[in-house]
Amino acid sequence: MLRVENLSKQFKGSRGSSAKTVLAVNNLSFQCKPGEIYGLLGPNGAGKTTTLRCLSTLIKPTSGNVFIDSYNVLEHGKVFRSKIGFLTSDMKLDGYFTPDYMMNWFGRLNKMEDDVIQERKSKLFTDLQMTDFIHKKIDKLSTGMKQKTAVAISLIHDPDVIIFDEPTNGLDIVTSKAVTDFLVSRAEAGKIIIISTHNMTIAEKLCHRFGIIVEGEMKEEGTLSEIIEGSNWDNLEDVFFSYILPGGDHV
Amino acid sequence: MFKDSFIILRKELKRMFTDRRLIFMLVILPLIMLPLMYSFMGKATKTRQSEISEYTSRIVVCTALGSEESTELFLTSLAALNTEVETINSQSIEETQERLTSKDVELLIVMPDNVDDRLLENEVFDLSFYHNSTADFSDFAFSQVELAFAAVSEAVVRERIIEGGMSEEILSVFTINESMPAESYDLATEGSIMGKIISMMMPFFIVIYLFANSMKVGLDSVAGEKERGTLAILLVNQVSRLSIVLGKMMSVMIAAIVGATSSAIGLKIASRYLIGMYSDTGEAIVEYTMTSTALLQFAIIVIPLAILISSLVLIVSTFAKNVKEGQGMIMPVYLAVMVMGVTTMQIGDTPPNWMRLAPLFNSLVVLKDIFMQTAVWGNILFAVATSLLVSAVLIFAILRMFNNERVLFRV
Numbered sequence: 001m002l003r004v005e006n007l008s009k010q011f012k013g014s015r016g017s018s019a020k021t022v023l024a025v026n027n028l029s030f031q032c033k034p035g036e037i038y039g040l041l042g043p044n045g046a047g048k049t050t051t052l053r054c055l056s057t058l059i060k061p062t063s064g065n066v067f068i069d070s071y072n073v074l075e076h077g078k079v080f081r082s083k084i085g086f087l088t089s090d091m092k093l094d095g096y097f098t099p100d101y102m103m104n105w106f107g108r109l110n111k112m113e114d115d116v117i118q119e120r121k122s123k124l125f126t127d128l129q130m131t132d133f134i135h136k137k138i139d140k141l142s143t144g145m146k147q148k149t150a151v152a153i154s155l156i157h158d159p160d161v162i163i164f165d166e167p168t169n170g171l172d173i174v175t176s177k178a179v180t181d182f183l184v185s186r187a188e189a190g191k192i193i194i195i196s197t198h199n200m201t202i203a204e205k206l207c208h209r210f211g212i213i214v215e216g217e218m219k220e221e222g223t224l225s226e227i228i229e230g231s232n233w234d235n236l237e238d239v240f241f242s243y244i245l246p247g248g249d250h251v
Numbered sequence: 252m253f254k255d256s257f258i259i260l261r262k263e264l265k266r267m268f269t270d271r272r273l274i275f276m277l278v279i280l281p282l283i284m285l286p287l288m289y290s291f292m293g294k295a296t297k298t299r300q301s302e303i304s305e306y307t308s309r310i311v312v313c314t315a316l317g318s319e320e321s322t323e324l325f326l327t328s329l330a331a332l333n334t335e336v337e338t339i340n341s342q343s344i345e346e347t348q349e350r351l352t353s354k355d356v357e358l359l360i361v362m363p364d365n366v367d368d369r370l371l372e373n374e375v376f377d378l379s380f381y382h383n384s385t386a387d388f389s390d391f392a393f394s395q396v397e398l399a400f401a402a403v404s405e406a407v408v409r410e411r412i413i414e415g416g417m418s419e420e421i422l423s424v425f426t427i428n429e430s431m432p433a434e435s436y437d438l439a440t441e442g443s444i445m446g447k448i449i450s451m452m453m454p455f456f457i458v459i460y461l462f463a464n465s466m467k468v469g470l471d472s473v474a475g476e477k478e479r480g481t482l483a484i485l486l487v488n489q490v491s492r493l494s495i496v497l498g499k500m501m502s503v504m505i506a507a508i509v510g511a512t513s514s515a516i517g518l519k520i521a522s523r524y525l526i527g528m529y530s531d532t533g534e535a536i537v538e539y540t541m542t543s544t545a546l547l548q549f550a551i552i553v554i555p556l557a558i559l560i561s562s563l564v565l566i567v568s569t570f571a572k573n574v575k576e577g578q579g580m581i582m583p584v585y586l587a588v589m590v591m592g593v594t595t596m597q598i599g600d601t602p603p604n605w606m607r608l609a610p611l612f613n614s615l616v617v618l619k620d621i622f623m624q625t626a627v628w629g630n631i632l633f634a635v636a637t638s639l640l641v642s643a644v645l646i647f648a649i650l651r652m653f654n655n656e657r658v659l660f661r662v
Contacts, residue, residue, distance in 0.1 A: 078491070105258065
């Protein structure tokens with residue numbers, strides 16, 4: 001079980017801006033069970049990536065906490081990292097190496113034995129249909145191939161919690177399907193999956209529970225039917241836009 | 252922790268030693284560039300020196316009333332030199348000065364009036380030499396004629412002494428070391444004579460080579476990874492940030508040592524060309540060999556020095572947002588290290604005490620001692636200890652930066 005409790009993150013204001021501080025995430029709470037895919041929805045700048053970065057230990061929450069079972073992000077950073085696989089669109093791989101080399105390297109950094117790495121590699125390469133390009137330099141790969149490689153690397157240690165920020169962003173329809181199918185299969189295998197996205201179609205199809213974040217605050221949280229029942233709309237996209245479009249019910 | 256550092260180091264080294272462009276910059280370029288550069292400079296210097304020495308200087312002598320006989324005396328001495336002499340009278344002085352400015356002639360000598368009588372009466376007179384200090388040939392003619400005329404003066408004095416019935420030996424009171432062969436009175440060992448010349452410049456070259464090669468790899472090591480977005484994926488894995496810092500620091504240090512070694516080999520090859528420029532230095536490098544003790548001392552001092560320099564580069568690389576910003580930030584540090592190198596070039600055999608205490612300075616001073624084969628183990632160990640201590644402080648500061656999201660992600 002993953003639990004986010006009253007998570008807030010405040011940054012110092014940038015030079016030249018009038019605000020001394022910026023509250024990027026404000027008192028956010030949600031939880032996610034094994035086998036569940038949780039979709040964090042929100043426009044650009046809503047605080048989705050900041051939330052996910054707090055979950056991944058890359059940045060520290062200003063207040064609140066995140067728990068995976070009995071471990072919390074503030075005190076058990078290393079254990080936390082062993083339990084999560086994290087990927088954002090701004091995380092890139094060193095283009096000089098091949099996917100195969102990078103998988104071995106990250107496997108070793110995650111304290112895995114060589115035979116376990118080989119086994120895990122072979123499964124991920126097959127599941128993500130990567131076998132054709134594992135010995136090519138990452139620099140020479142297409143965007144889709146690079147994204148598949150990044151997904152495989154982030155999951156080399158078979159984490160219990162998979163956190164992906166915009167996992168299908170910029171991908172063609174075939175690669176996008178390969179990635180989403182893979183996430184569904186991981187959820188079916190009992191993993192906790194948290195994704196952020198703007199793509200309502202993918203979100204509706206993929207996620208079991210949703211959180212709509214606007215300006216750092218959780219506006220709606222629950223299953224698709226729970227969210228729609230509590231609104232004047234009959235689909236997720238309209239509920240989402242009601243929070244962000246001028247003239248929307250909640251704007 | 253160290254296992255992870257070595258995993259990171261192995262990847263960094265694989266990147267370094269399989270990247271043809273980096274290998275070229277780090278290893279091949281110094282091996283080619285230094286001999287090429289020094290051979291070009293040596294050849295240019297030699298050509299210029301022979302051009303100047305073979306040049307026929309155009310000298311104008313302005314005669315004066317009552318100086319006819321003595322002028323002949325000076326003209327005879329000029330005839331022994333490679334000169335073309337023209338005589339004028341006082342009315343042409345201004346015109347000749349203009350010719351000097353426009354480099355048409357190299358030297359104008361103006362004789363005063365009545366030199367013939369002044370010579371007979373042992374009266375001192377003043378000769379006026381006009382030259383153009385911005386023209387190499389004029390400068391050379393000036394110094395050549397000055398020497399020739401000094402010989403004339405000495406001959407006249409000798410003649411006066413003999414005419415006065417005295418022995419010309421009155422001119423000297425004593426001589427120094429003329430009764431001994433040179434090797435019997437200079438008690439320095441051959442190694443230390445060579446080492447004295449080498450020690451002047453090698454510490455400077457070593458620190459510059461270490462720094463320059465650290466920069467080639469170190470700035471990209473963290474700032475480049477931040478810029479490309481490849482650092483974050485490493486940070487969300489189970490590796491500690493100290494392991495990342497140590498792995499990267501070791502890779503920068505190895506790059507610095509490999510690059511500096513290549514540059515030192517390039518310098519050794521280039522040394523034969525240096526002979527043309529600064530003959531002592533070139534010969535010293537060609538002939539100089541280090542004893543096994545000196546080599547051991549050298550290794551003991553250079554490795555901590557490389558760690559210190561790598562840590563300096565890495566702290567800038569960690570703080571910078573990208574490689575370009577890092578390049579701007581590292582320049583003042585590079586200049587400061589260069590100034591330290593130049594300062595140690597200028598000090599004599601006994602450096603001031605503060606230099607032995609100050610980190611980096613003390614390593615340079617000890618390197619000087621090692622090349623002169625006068626190094627003391629106490630000084631070596633103290634320099635090693637201070638380098639390692641400062642490196643540890645820098646690594647601690649880098650680690651703090653790695654735990655500071657504002658520095659690492661500029662949020």
